[in-house]
Amino acid sequence: MATKGAPVNDPMIDPITGEYVVVAPGHTFKSVTETISRIVLTPHTPLGWYAGFALAGGVATVLLVAVLYLFLTGVGIWGITIPIAWGFAIINFVWWIGIGHAGTLISAILLLFKQGWRNSINRFAEAMTIFAVVCAGMFPLIHVGRPWLGYWLFPYPNTMNVWPQFRSPLLWDVFAVSTYATISVVFWYIGMIPDLGTLRDRSKSKFGQFIYGMFAMGWRGSVRHWVRYETASLLLAGLATPLVLSVHTVISFDFAVALLPGWHTTIFPPYFVAGAVYSGFAMVITLAVPIRKFYHLEDLITLRHLDNMAKVMLTTGLIVAYGYAMEVFMAYCYSASHWEYFMMWNRMFGPMGWAYWVLITCNIALPQFMWFRYVRTSIPLMFLMSLIVNTGMWFERFVIVVTSLYRDYLPSSWGTYRATTWDYATFVGTLGLFTFLFFLFVRFLPMIPMSEIRMMLPQAKVQPESGNVVEAGH
Amino acid sequence: MANGHHAKTLPAELNAPAFVAGWRMKALAVGAAFSVIAIILGFLSGDGWNHFLRAWLVGLMLCFGFAVGGMALLMVQYLSGGKWGLLVRRPLEAMSRTLPVAFVYFLPIGFFMKKLYLWAQYPDGKAAYSQHLINAEQAHAIIFKKGILNPTTFWATSIVCFLIWAGFGFLLNSWSLKRDADTEPNVPYWQKKFENISGIGVVTYSILLTACAILWVMSLDPTWYSTVYGLQFLVGQGYAVLALVILTLIGLSNAEPIRTIFRVTEQHDLGKLCFAFTMLNMYLAFASFLIIWSGNSPEEIPWYLDRIRGGWGVIATLDVIFHWLIPFSLLLSRDLKRIKGRLVVVCCIMLFARLWDTFWLVEPNFADARRNLHFSVGILEYIAVPAAMIAFWMAYYFTQLTTRPLVATNDPHVAEILEPEHAHA
Numbered sequence: 001m002a003t004k005g006a007p008v009n010d011p012m013i014d015p016i017t018g019e020y021v022v023v024a025p026g027h028t029f030k031s032v033t034e035t036i037s038r039i040v041l042t043p044h045t046p047l048g049w050y051a052g053f054a055l056a057g058g059v060a061t062v063l064l065v066a067v068l069y070l071f072l073t074g075v076g077i078w079g080i081t082i083p084i085a086w087g088f089a090i091i092n093f094v095w096w097i098g099i100g101h102a103g104t105l106i107s108a109i110l111l112l113f114k115q116g117w118r119n120s121i122n123r124f125a126e127a128m129t130i131f132a133v134v135c136a137g138m139f140p141l142i143h144v145g146r147p148w149l150g151y152w153l154f155p156y157p158n159t160m161n162v163w164p165q166f167r168s169p170l171l172w173d174v175f176a177v178s179t180y181a182t183i184s185v186v187f188w189y190i191g192m193i194p195d196l197g198t199l200r201d202r203s204k205s206k207f208g209q210f211i212y213g214m215f216a217m218g219w220r221g222s223v224r225h226w227v228r229y230e231t232a233s234l235l236l237a238g239l240a241t242p243l244v245l246s247v248h249t250v251i252s253f254d255f256a257v258a259l260l261p262g263w264h265t266t267i268f269p270p271y272f273v274a275g276a277v278y279s280g281f282a283m284v285i286t287l288a289v290p291i292r293k294f295y296h297l298e299d300l301i302t303l304r305h306l307d308n309m310a311k312v313m314l315t316t317g318l319i320v321a322y323g324y325a326m327e328v329f330m331a332y333c334y335s336a337s338h339w340e341y342f343m344m345w346n347r348m349f350g351p352m353g354w355a356y357w358v359l360i361t362c363n364i365a366l367p368q369f370m371w372f373r374y375v376r377t378s379i380p381l382m383f384l385m386s387l388i389v390n391t392g393m394w395f396e397r398f399v400i401v402v403t404s405l406y407r408d409y410l411p412s413s414w415g416t417y418r419a420t421t422w423d424y425a426t427f428v429g430t431l432g433l434f435t436f437l438f439f440l441f442v443r444f445l446p447m448i449p450m451s452e453i454r455m456m457l458p459q460a461k462v463q464p465e466s467g468n469v470v471e472a473g474h
Numbered sequence: 475m476a477n478g479h480h481a482k483t484l485p486a487e488l489n490a491p492a493f494v495a496g497w498r499m500k501a502l503a504v505g506a507a508f509s510v511i512a513i514i515l516g517f518l519s520g521d522g523w524n525h526f527l528r529a530w531l532v533g534l535m536l537c538f539g540f541a542v543g544g545m546a547l548l549m550v551q552y553l554s555g556g557k558w559g560l561l562v563r564r565p566l567e568a569m570s571r572t573l574p575v576a577f578v579y580f581l582p583i584g585f586f587m588k589k590l591y592l593w594a595q596y597p598d599g600k601a602a603y604s605q606h607l608i609n610a611e612q613a614h615a616i617i618f619k620k621g622i623l624n625p626t627t628f629w630a631t632s633i634v635c636f637l638i639w640a641g642f643g644f645l646l647n648s649w650s651l652k653r654d655a656d657t658e659p660n661v662p663y664w665q666k667k668f669e670n671i672s673g674i675g676v677v678t679y680s681i682l683l684t685a686c687a688i689l690w691v692m693s694l695d696p697t698w699y700s701t702v703y704g705l706q707f708l709v710g711q712g713y714a715v716l717a718l719v720i721l722t723l724i725g726l727s728n729a730e731p732i733r734t735i736f737r738v739t740e741q742h743d744l745g746k747l748c749f750a751f752t753m754l755n756m757y758l759a760f761a762s763f764l765i766i767w768s769g770n771s772p773e774e775i776p777w778y779l780d781r782i783r784g785g786w787g788v789i790a791t792l793d794v795i796f797h798w799l800i801p802f803s804l805l806l807s808r809d810l811k812r813i814k815g816r817l818v819v820v821c822c823i824m825l826f827a828r829l830w831d832t833f834w835l836v837e838p839n840f841a842d843a844r845r846n847l848h849f850s851v852g853i854l855e856y857i858a859v860p861a862a863m864i865a866f867w868m869a870y871y872f873t874q875l876t877t878r879p880l881v882a883t884n885d886p887h888v889a890e891i892l893e894p895e896h897a898h899a
Contacts, residue, residue, distance in 0.1 A: 017886060018663075114743075264769050333621065336618035
């Protein structure tokens, strides 16, 4: 409980509100620009970066091998069988897509809601979204068996009379995910233009000036540029906001429109969206904690960010818990359906019941510690929590996919599921690919938006008494 | 709009303006008039007051939504922070203090539950089925759900819910006054205190509201269930409460103190929040419909067919138009959200949409109306009874508005809200 304590002397705590500050005091426009741009423009790449990059690249190579073998042999190398025709591929697809959601939420929804604290983390959260979508998008493609015919999913005039089934949510996925990927990339890039202009101007190398200059598209920081930039950002935020809901909703339809107990439930759309944001924020923390330490960004990614992200995780985690609870309540107490009843019993206490309890522990039980501010502002504990939640969210998809399929209506068709080495290799490989891309991003692009952080400094505020306006955009 | 360069000062008089008493009198007069009409219709309908009770349930859900939903939004603003929270705090507190009215409205539903709920009318499902009073699906559902759908659970759950909400309402309201009376700012202390209770309170609210939505409304058709039903009510309450709170603020902005603190920026923010709830509301409704429609299973689809066929399609279509199409189309406009007169129109449509939607949820549960929308004297009760109930609720709400200052003063947002609007980068 709250107590009336002594005055706070910690400079990282706002004396009026008692909250942690979003940006540490003492920063100027110059110091912010230098702190962020030197990570990119330094000619001395840290050894630790090389080590991480090589490790991530090595793990990504596993993916290459796994996919090559898959193409040569076919999906029989995976553990999928009848009745579990969907296995790791769909689990990983949903998990990765979910992770991407935090980036869109931070960049779009929190922008519309004027949440200033988003500014330090939005850039790398958006990058995370794009890399997660890359990993996610690969799975349905390699799962179709003949990925070279993937373009059949699109409605195009052809002489074969092949036309997509528009009533299938799997087709909706194609449009939802491709739209999501497109908007995410455009949003990410547009948001980066002022910073690319800064990097162009500060780069010492000709090559850097050329590359950053080309992508800065002639940014000069004029008032007209800023007005257009702000308008474009708001419009893209407006476009991206429905995507936060729509993408994972469509993915939930992949399951929910089927008449399978455990899949066919109306709570799926909101609870999938909440779950996506939940895991996405967990991944942002997983990435933010080592990055702020390694690059000494503690002044810009503060405990306020950690605290707020933990609060978002707690909220979305509780929505997810509500979804689980409603499923259990309806199945056991209110559905009056033996199928639903059996599905839930089997999910909890059947041969794969352990997976359900892993997910309950990771997604519901342990995250309740985030009610305590001490946990929310403890870096090691939050890092641990982020890993726990991401594990739990992966298991959630495992439980939904596998435990609903392996014992369906007809006992004679029951089976079981065992993932193969190739399943694991593909999944681990995508973790490598994701990390590999992220290493490239932090090295060559500004991972924290300099222009937006500068606008948050006290110097950037209008001074009402004198009427002077301090320019923040340079 | 005129923009001064200097910060404004908070008016000395923070109590509700005198015209609120006039609003209360008008509300009482409307309530009395519609009560008379409702009673006359009850006698004329000749249906044993069935429609009166059904309409009463509609009125209950709306007033209960304002009281409990207001309390929930009050807790949400403590958790989310933001200047909009300071503006809406006192109106929301006033809504939360109307819980006793909601409880009084609930009592007739409890006392006359046999007229509304099949499970209360036929507690022995097997016997009722053998006498052909109910069909096999209904009998199966009543037997299976007997542990939940019985008068004892209904009463016990409802009373526990009201008691818990009353506890939260009491603490939130009394602490708010204590906070203002605190001679030192102690912002972190009070912020923590309110955050702590609100965090637990919102979670509790979600669970209790789901229980009430299932027991009071969903169980009107005991054969049907939907896991998203409680969440739909939760979002619906947010939708209605926001509309009402905006109407309240715009009404009060004709005089001090709200005239000074209700800036266009925050009005715009509240409009945006309305837009978000409009989308969220339709999102849940459409997703639920799509899943059940695609599944087309005999256990689920009749619920929608009951509400689409036999003339109900018109009501359903208008529900979408009132609930989503009109507010969505209008709230897209930035100007509209910033012009008081226009925002008032949208908020009125939103409140009407809640009434319309609740009618669509309730009436087709009954055998005489299922897939058979037809005119009867009794159906007019859906206008008269909720109108009377809402009017009396409003009168009580206006009374509560006058009992404490309209602005919470011990809050760091007060200084921010008094700044000139253009001062925010």
